[in-house]
Amino acid sequence: MISQSISLLTKSIVSLSLISFIHASLACTAVNTMAKDGTVVAGRNMDWAFDMKWTLMVMPKGSQVLLSAPAKMGLPAENLSSKHAFIGVTPAILKGGNAFLEGQNSAGLGMSGNFLPGFTQYQSVTPQDKNYVSIVNLGTFTLGMFSTVKELKQELPKYKVWFDPSEVSGIPTAPWLHFVFTDRSGESIIVEFVKGEMVIYDNIANTLTNAPTYDWHLNNARNYLALSGTAPKPLTIKGKSINELGSEGAGMIGMPGDYTTPGRFIRASYLLQMAGQVKTGQEANQLIGHVLNNVDVPLGTSISTEGKATVSDNTQWVTIKDLTNNKLKIANYLNRTNYIQMDLNKLFASNKQMSWLIDGLPYSDGDLTNRLMQ
Numbered sequence: 001m002i003s004q005s006i007s008l009l010t011k012s013i014v015s016l017s018l019i020s021f022i023h024a025s026l027a028c029t030a031v032n033t034m035a036k037d038g039t040v041v042a043g044r045n046m047d048w049a050f051d052m053k054w055t056l057m058v059m060p061k062g063s064q065v066l067l068s069a070p071a072k073m074g075l076p077a078e079n080l081s082s083k084h085a086f087i088g089v090t091p092a093i094l095k096g097g098n099a100f101l102e103g104q105n106s107a108g109l110g111m112s113g114n115f116l117p118g119f120t121q122y123q124s125v126t127p128q129d130k131n132y133v134s135i136v137n138l139g140t141f142t143l144g145m146f147s148t149v150k151e152l153k154q155e156l157p158k159y160k161v162w163f164d165p166s167e168v169s170g171i172p173t174a175p176w177l178h179f180v181f182t183d184r185s186g187e188s189i190i191v192e193f194v195k196g197e198m199v200i201y202d203n204i205a206n207t208l209t210n211a212p213t214y215d216w217h218l219n220n221a222r223n224y225l226a227l228s229g230t231a232p233k234p235l236t237i238k239g240k241s242i243n244e245l246g247s248e249g250a251g252m253i254g255m256p257g258d259y260t261t262p263g264r265f266i267r268a269s270y271l272l273q274m275a276g277q278v279k280t281g282q283e284a285n286q287l288i289g290h291v292l293n294n295v296d297v298p299l300g301t302s303i304s305t306e307g308k309a310t311v312s313d314n315t316q317w318v319t320i321k322d323l324t325n326n327k328l329k330i331a332n333y334l335n336r337t338n339y340i341q342m343d344l345n346k347l348f349a350s351n352k353q354m355s356w357l358i359d360g361l362p363y364s365d366g367d368l369t370n371r372l373m374q
Contacts, residue, residue, distance in 0.1 A: 027047040027048075027115070027209070027210055027259065027261060027264065027297065027302070027313055028044060028045055028046055028047050028048075028112070028114040028115060028209065028210060029044065029045045029047070029114075029207070029208070029209050029264050029265075029268050029292065029295045030042070030043070030044035030045075030112040030114060030180050030207070030208045030209075031043055031044070031206055031207050031208075031268050031269075031272060031288060031291050031292065032110075032180075032182045032186075032188055032203075032206050032288070033206060033272060033277070033278070033284050033287055033288060034186040034277070034284070035277065035278050035279060035280050035281050035283060035284040036277055036278070036279045036280075037279065037280050037281060038324065039280065039281030039284050039322065039324045039325065040108070040182065040183070040184045040185070040186050040284075040322075040323045040324050041281065041284040041285050041287075041288050041320060041321065041322050041323065041324075042104075042110045042112070042180075042182045042188075042288070042320075042321045042323060043288040043289070043291075043292050043318065043319060043320040043321065044102060044112040044114075044292070044318070044319055045292050045295060045296060045297070045315045045317075045318050046089070046101075046102070046315065046316050046317045046318070047259075047297045047302075047313050047314065047315050047316070048313065048314070048316050049304075049311035049312060049313045049314070050172045050311070051093075052091035052092070052093050052171070052316075053091060053092035053093045053357065054089055054090075054091060054092070054316065054317055054357070054358045054359070055089065055090055055091070055092045055355050055356065055357055055358065056087065056088075056089055056330065056355065056356050056357075056358055056361070057087065057088055057089075057090060057098065057100075057353070057354070057355040058085070058086075058087050058347050058348070058350075058352070058353060058354040058355070059082065059085060059086050059087070059088070059140070059143075059144065059353060060085050060348070060350075060351045060352060060353055061082055061083065061084060061085045061106070061348070061351065062081050062082060062351075063081070063082045063085075063140075063144060063353070064079055064080070064081070064082075065079070065080040065081070065082050065137070065140050065141050065144045065145060066078075066079055066080075066097075066134075066137050066140070067079075067080065067131070067132065067133050067137070067141065067159075068132070068133070068134060068137070069125045069129070069132045069160075069162070070125060070162060070164045070167065071164075071167060072164070072166075073125060073127065075125070075127070075129070075132070080144075080145065082140075082143075082144030082145060083144065083145055083147075084105040084106045084107050084109075084143065084144060084145070084146075084147065085105065085106045085347075085348035085351075086100075086103050086104065086105035086106065086143040086144060087103055087104060087105075087328060087342075087344055087347065088100035088101075088102055088103025088104075088111075088139060088140075088143060089101060089102040089103065089317070089319070089358065090139075091171060092357070093170045093171060094136075094168070094169075094170045094171050095169045095170035096167075096168075096169070096170075097136060097137070098140065099135075099136045099137075099139060099175065100113075100139030100140055100143065101113040101139060101177070102139075102319055103139060103143050104143070104321045104323060104326075104328065104344070105143045105144070105146075105147075106326065106344070106345075106348045107146075107147035107148070107183075107184075108147075108183055108184030108323040108324060108326070109142070109143065109146055109147060109148065109149070109152075109181065109182075109183045109184075109323070110181065110182045110183070110321045110323050111139060111142055111143055111179060111180070111181050112179065112180050112208065113139065113177045113178070113179050114177065114178055114179070114180070114208055114209065114210050115176060115177065115210045115211070116176050116177055116178040116192065116210060116211050116213070117173075117176045117210075117211055118176075118211050118212075119176075119192075119194055119211050119212060119213050120176035120177065120178065120192070120193050120194070121193060121194060121195055121196050122135060122161055122162050122163040122193045122196070123160040123161050123162055123193060123196055123197070123198065124160070124162070124196060125160045125162050129160050131158050131159040131160065132159060132160040132161075132162060133159050133160075133161055133162075134161075134162060134163065134164075134167070135161055135162065135163045135175050135177065136163075136167075136168060136175065138161055138179075142156070142179075142181065147183070148183045148185065148187070149181055149182065149183045149185070149187040149188065149189050150183075150187065152181055152189065152191075153189060153200060156191065156198070156200075157198055157200070161193060161198065163175065178190060178191060178192040178193070178208070178213070178214070179191045179192075180203055180208040182203070182323065183323065184323040184324045188202070188203035188206060189201065189202060189203055190202075190203050190208055190214045192213055192214060194213060199213075201214050201215065204218070205217070205218065205221065205265075205269040205272075206269065206272055207265055207268045207269040207272065208265075209261045209262075209264045209265040209268070210261040211261060212261070217261075217262065217265045220262055220265070220266070221265070221266060221269065221270075224254070224255070224266050224270065226254065227252055227253075227254060227255055227270050227274075228251055228252070228253075228274075229251040229252060229274035230251055231244055231251050232244055232253070251274075252270070252274070255267055255270060259295075259297055259301065259302045259313070264295045267294055267295055268291050268292075268294065268295055271290075271291050271294055272287075272291055275287055275290075275291075281322060281324065281325065284322075285320055285322060285329070288320050289320060289339075292318055292320075296315045296318075296336065297313050297314050297315045298314065298315075299312050299314040299333070300312055302314070314333055315333060315336065316332065316333050316358075317330060317331065317332045317333070317358050318330065318331050318336065318339075320339065326343070326344040326345045326348070327341060327342065327343060327344065328341070328342045328344055329341050329342075330342070330358065330361070331363070332358050332359050332361070332363070334359075334363075335363040338363055338364065338365075338366055340361055340362070340363060
């Protein structure tokens, strides 16, 4: 079921606050932009509190794409051969397969999966259904089989997306997810699963964070219409001119600076809006990096306690995806400002499956002292 309308959230404020507290340590931000030269760039922070053994994998064209129903139903499974090569990030601690939560394919389709606890309810597969896919395999399916957002909007609603906790093990929490898909035309959508239905929104904010649902965030953005990138004018009182403190940075007064999901959504979406459209792909890459820097979570700044367990959210890794030119930049927590860049055309041309732990990638210390002294 596809819904383009924006409906008011009926959950109570008390329930929302409780959900936000319990999952305070589970946060992500995804953003995208298009430069005037047509280059489309998308990026995301993976903010998480657990060691997931995050692994970057290259899947060649022709890789297996499994479409199956819950095992207990006894419905036939289908193995497809992927139409596109893709690169993605999966948690290696998951037992029994790869669940890609981030990636881009050779056709220029990008995907990011963000946590949506308290609101996600996947679809129910019936004996009469013919098309179905596990949430664990949704990333492989979408990146492996689709080229554009237009294709996804047409075809994905034909499938039931399901989750059975008895078939997933090794991860600290159930995969309650919503997704943003962006292609090299600049078209972008949000896909959620609410009350057992698939809901698709046009990504008009070019931003996705976490719970609540996307329509709630758009409604909440109406509370910040007074935000401005322009410093306020001096105020005259009894003939005396009162200027703002300092000569810089007086714009965006009132913008939330916290790490809550609503705070990050407002901060990222308004920064994108105020920055406007840049001219080149290089500038688009830098803009996405600057926006993600503004929602970066250092260790110790987002701590939550539930019972005896205390965890600290942190930006474990960051990706910047040039969907037009098939480039990928990636950095982990210890190398947050020191991206590794990959030419995906070369990786895809190898027609090989490859994988690397993100924390084990060959980051450089960036020390050019000896080179500069020559």
